[in-house]
Amino acid sequence: MIIFIMRNPERRSFPLSLIPANVFFGWWLLVLGSLILAVGSGVLYHGFTVFFLPLKRDLALSSASVSLLYGAARLEGGMEGPLIGYLIDRFGPRVVIIGGAATAGIGLIILSTVNSFLSFFFVYIFIVSLGYNAGFFHPVYALVNSWFIRHRGFGFAAVGAASSIGGMIMAPFLSYLILNFGWRVGAVIGGLLIMGVAIPAAIPIYRCPEKIGLQPDGRPPQDPKDQEEGTPTNRLDPADFSVREALHTLNYWLLFSAISLRILVTVALIIHFVPLLAWKGMSEAAAAYLVSLFAFCSIGTTLATGWLGDRWSKALLCSLGVLPTVVAMSVLILSQPGDALFAFPIGLAVTAGTIPLNWALIGDLFGRRSYATLRGIMAVGYGIATFASPIYAGWVFDRTGSYQKALFSFIVAQTLGALLFGVLYLRSRRGGKIGKEAAV
Numbered sequence: 001m002i003i004f005i006m007r008n009p010e011r012r013s014f015p016l017s018l019i020p021a022n023v024f025f026g027w028w029l030l031v032l033g034s035l036i037l038a039v040g041s042g043v044l045y046h047g048f049t050v051f052f053l054p055l056k057r058d059l060a061l062s063s064a065s066v067s068l069l070y071g072a073a074r075l076e077g078g079m080e081g082p083l084i085g086y087l088i089d090r091f092g093p094r095v096v097i098i099g100g101a102a103t104a105g106i107g108l109i110i111l112s113t114v115n116s117f118l119s120f121f122f123v124y125i126f127i128v129s130l131g132y133n134a135g136f137f138h139p140v141y142a143l144v145n146s147w148f149i150r151h152r153g154f155g156f157a158a159v160g161a162a163s164s165i166g167g168m169i170m171a172p173f174l175s176y177l178i179l180n181f182g183w184r185v186g187a188v189i190g191g192l193l194i195m196g197v198a199i200p201a202a203i204p205i206y207r208c209p210e211k212i213g214l215q216p217d218g219r220p221p222q223d224p225k226d227q228e229e230g231t232p233t234n235r236l237d238p239a240d241f242s243v244r245e246a247l248h249t250l251n252y253w254l255l256f257s258a259i260s261l262r263i264l265v266t267v268a269l270i271i272h273f274v275p276l277l278a279w280k281g282m283s284e285a286a287a288a289y290l291v292s293l294f295a296f297c298s299i300g301t302t303l304a305t306g307w308l309g310d311r312w313s314k315a316l317l318c319s320l321g322v323l324p325t326v327v328a329m330s331v332l333i334l335s336q337p338g339d340a341l342f343a344f345p346i347g348l349a350v351t352a353g354t355i356p357l358n359w360a361l362i363g364d365l366f367g368r369r370s371y372a373t374l375r376g377i378m379a380v381g382y383g384i385a386t387f388a389s390p391i392y393a394g395w396v397f398d399r400t401g402s403y404q405k406a407l408f409s410f411i412v413a414q415t416l417g418a419l420l421f422g423v424l425y426l427r428s429r430r431g432g433k434i435g436k437e438a439a440v
Contacts, residue, residue: 078383100135
């Protein structure tokens with residue numbers, strides 16, 4: 001990945017005089033981060049499912065083979081997570097976003113030229129996914145965590161809602177391009193959009209408010225002698241952990257496991273979204289519009305849970321929030337083609353609404369100092385989980401012609417994830433064992 005494009009990524013500063021002085025600069029960065037995630041996740045996260053069946057037909061692949069592409073991409077993202085997290089904590093999010101967006105965009109354009117599964121696999125995994133995994137969710141969430149404490153729940157919800165907005169727009173747009181002009185045209189347009197939007201949006205980004213003499217949430221400036229210049233202050237955080245300290249707490253591993261189980265299920269369902277509905281008798285075009293419905297509903301649920309997360313327990317909301325997907329999968333197993341299928345995107349959207357709270361919990365529990373690295377280490381766990389689950393779902397369908405057994409397995413995993421979030425909530429209720437005294 002093109003990551004060391006600037007020796008000092010903070011040296012080329014954005015002209016702050018262009019920004020109104022009466023508006024906290026963090027809110028502007030939140031808008032830019034939202035724009036970056038909207039285009040990146042709209043094309044490469046929500047949009048992948050509309051490529052699924054055309055790729056399967058064009059390259060003569062099985063469902064398991066197409067699932068392998070996405071599963072391997074998630075595994076690659078997990079393996080690179082700790083390194084990317086370290087680079088974000090060391091150099092700031094700006095350079096990582098620019099390098100990742102350039103790599104992913106160029107990779108999509110190259111992808112449009114391939115004609116075999118092996119060449120598609122190589123380009124998609126080692127160029128497109130490498131850039132996407134590095135340049136979008138990791139650095140944008142780290143940016144929000146650095147600039148907000150009191151409004152952290154809303155900040156994470158805002159960028160999460162932007163991801164859903166991107167999916168709502170890009171899924172039907174890409175579906176139109178693919179069905180009318182082929183998936184190769186869709187890949188080229190997607191690559192150009194990513195580079196044309198994400199790279200310019202990353203230029204004004206600063207790693208933390210202290211770098212330009214501000215404080216998180218727009219609070220009054222702190223006495224300079226109480227902080228090191230240009231680094232996140234520790235005094236405003238109720239918890240501030242080094243990587244080593246966080247890894248020695250039970251709460252970190254509870255959160256690690258709960259997030260991995262939640263992602264194991266939701267990623268597989270999103271990747272197989274259109275094939276699942278086609279299995280139930282829905283057309284590909286109609287299923288693509290339900291992807292848009294899912295993304296649209298996710299906007300409201302994400303903003304609502306973000307607002308609630310700044311007032312109620314994030315762990316409790318995460319625990320309750322995964323249960324609608326259990327209901328939705330049950331309805332999908334039992335339903336016939338018809339209106340009942342609408343329960344699937346709606347239930348999945350409720351769970352998707354709690355996703356930003358998963359990542360906000362890392363900041364609440366462990367502070368700002370090592371956020372990106374701690375999130376990157378978690379990526380190893382959920383990378384392995386999301387490597388296996390889409391392939392498993394595709395394999396089950398190839399063998400049986402049905403997703404029923406896979407959905408039963410996902411119901412069990414999602415319920416276990418809800419229980420682990422519940423344990424984290426109960427631990428905080430029993431005396432707030434969230435600090436460094438909670439070491440294993």
